Amino acid sequence: MVAAAVMGSGIVAIDSTVVGIALPTIGRDFHVGVAALQWVVSGYLLTLASFLLLGGSLSDRYGRRRLFSIGVVWFAVASVACGLAPDVGLLIAMRLLQGIGGALLVPGSLAILQASFTPDDQGQAIGAWSGLGGVATAAGPLLGGYLITAASWRWIFFLNIPVAAVALVLTVRHVPESRNPAATGNIDTAGAVAAVLGLGGLAFGLIEGPSFGWSSPLVAAALALGAVGLVGFVAIERRLPEPMMPLQMFANRQFAATNAVTFIVYGALGGALFLLPVELQVSSRYSPLESGVALLPVTVIMLVFSARSGRLASRIGPRLQMSVGPIVLAGSLLLLTRATDGRSYVVEVLPAVIAFGIGVAIMVAPLTATAMASAGAEHAGIASAVNNDVARIGGLIAVAVLPAVAGITGTSYLHPAQLSAAFRLAMVVSAIACGLGGAIAALSVRNPVRTHAQGTECLHCGLDGPPLRIRAGEGNP
Numbered sequence: 001m002v003a004a005a006v007m008g009s010g011i012v013a014i015d016s017t018v019v020g021i022a023l024p025t026i027g028r029d030f031h032v033g034v035a036a037l038q039w040v041v042s043g044y045l046l047t048l049a050s051f052l053l054l055g056g057s058l059s060d061r062y063g064r065r066r067l068f069s070i071g072v073v074w075f076a077v078a079s080v081a082c083g084l085a086p087d088v089g090l091l092i093a094m095r096l097l098q099g100i101g102g103a104l105l106v107p108g109s110l111a112i113l114q115a116s117f118t119p120d121d122q123g124q125a126i127g128a129w130s131g132l133g134g135v136a137t138a139a140g141p142l143l144g145g146y147l148i149t150a151a152s153w154r155w156i157f158f159l160n161i162p163v164a165a166v167a168l169v170l171t172v173r174h175v176p177e178s179r180n181p182a183a184t185g186n187i188d189t190a191g192a193v194a195a196v197l198g199l200g201g202l203a204f205g206l207i208e209g210p211s212f213g214w215s216s217p218l219v220a221a222a223l224a225l226g227a228v229g230l231v232g233f234v235a236i237e238r239r240l241p242e243p244m245m246p247l248q249m250f251a252n253r254q255f256a257a258t259n260a261v262t263f264i265v266y267g268a269l270g271g272a273l274f275l276l277p278v279e280l281q282v283s284s285r286y287s288p289l290e291s292g293v294a295l296l297p298v299t300v301i302m303l304v305f306s307a308r309s310g311r312l313a314s315r316i317g318p319r320l321q322m323s324v325g326p327i328v329l330a331g332s333l334l335l336l337t338r339a340t341d342g343r344s345y346v347v348e349v350l351p352a353v354i355a356f357g358i359g360v361a362i363m364v365a366p367l368t369a370t371a372m373a374s375a376g377a378e379h380a381g382i383a384s385a386v387n388n389d390v391a392r393i394g395g396l397i398a399v400a401v402l403p404a405v406a407g408i409t410g411t412s413y414l415h416p417a418q419l420s421a422a423f424r425l426a427m428v429v430s431a432i433a434c435g436l437g438g439a440i441a442a443l444s445v446r447n448p449v450r451t452h453a454q455g456t457e458c459l460h461c462g463l464d465g466p467p468l469r470i471r472a473g474e475g476n477p
Helices: 002-030 034-062 064-084 088-116 119-150 160-174 189-212 217-239 247-251 253-282 288-293 296-316 319-338 350-373 377-406 416-444
Strands: none
Touching: 002 034, 002 064, 002 088, 002 119, 002 160, 002 253, 002 288, 034 064, 034 088, 034 189, 034 253, 034 377, 064 088, 064 160, 088 377, 119 288, 189 217, 189 377, 217 247, 247 253, 253 288, 253 319, 253 350, 253 377, 253 416, 296 319, 296 350, 319 350, 319 416, 350 377, 377 416
16 A cells, blocks of 8 residues: 555656756757746646645545546656657646646545554654655656666656556555545636646746746736736635635644645755756766766665654654754755865765755654644545645745746856856755744644544544444453
């Protein structure tokens, strides 16, 4: 069950990072500037973020295993189309479709674990999920670098096919169906459309602003459309009796604080990881394979420590780890400001990569488990979707904004001196954001009050099957 969830969400995670390694090669092959490369990343994040909430709502209503399986197949087909794209325009279009497939499968992967494990085991299960998923995320650049060097950047998309096939087989054979029996009513299509228009307009305006000029009518219209769409989304969700994003979930302080930390920290990391492979390849003269190998220590650290981090948070509560993890990440990003001349990987890059892996391992499992637990088992699908959505929206905005803030426009990313100066500024900005996320966690996240009977009083299970029956005696309460 965990393997199916990890492999399904893993192809989404791999695709989020492996494409970063290929960006310089894609830019040279298609002769495009940084805005087109931003769209290769942001187009995927746009539809992923826009449809995640709908995917979570559909999974709660029609079955988490069913939507998860559909998403895996959709993602695989779109991956093939990306690999065959003859120009950057079609590649971006297929990336948009890829994001929709990811939005269908990601909420189900976490919701399956939430519905299938007892509360006492959920921290460890989610820790294993985040650890192995983190391994997939970190292994993406290594695999991508090898494929780009040995064959072509197109193979980074074909890589998804065998992984998706195994995930689908495991899901059919070993994952029980689960759903929220209380989920009824109409599908929130109006909310989904408003989310797409809002995020799409915002992304277009922020990405194209440096190219067209911030006073351009096109950019101004896009930003206005984004603002209207997002305001309309909130209005729609407030009005509907069964919205795809129940806004009352944010009345829960723990849920709101966790998602605030997610937005800020994942946004900072998304922007930093967008620029890091480009910096290593253009300024430090790494090959695609070498830039992938440079991040390999993150894989090892997450594999070893993420599940342990989840277990520790289950015992002591998430507050400490959610506060310390972002601070460690901030330190790692500041260390990356030294990785701009390529003289020594061991001295200039490795310490930052190790600190980065430690920070992620400390933070991810407690953060994810807290977001899920604070919403309740009946909202597992939508809680997973909201938390994933917040992370993707943070990354989407960061990828759109950070290059412009740092001064990377047009083809300046192909000039090492200009890129290095901008990269250092971008890492400082990202580090400040991570530090802010840690401060918010320290001030807002609370450790749950544990009782002796915690985890034993609720006998309901979200799986399709007969209710749990416990016979009196035999040591049972």
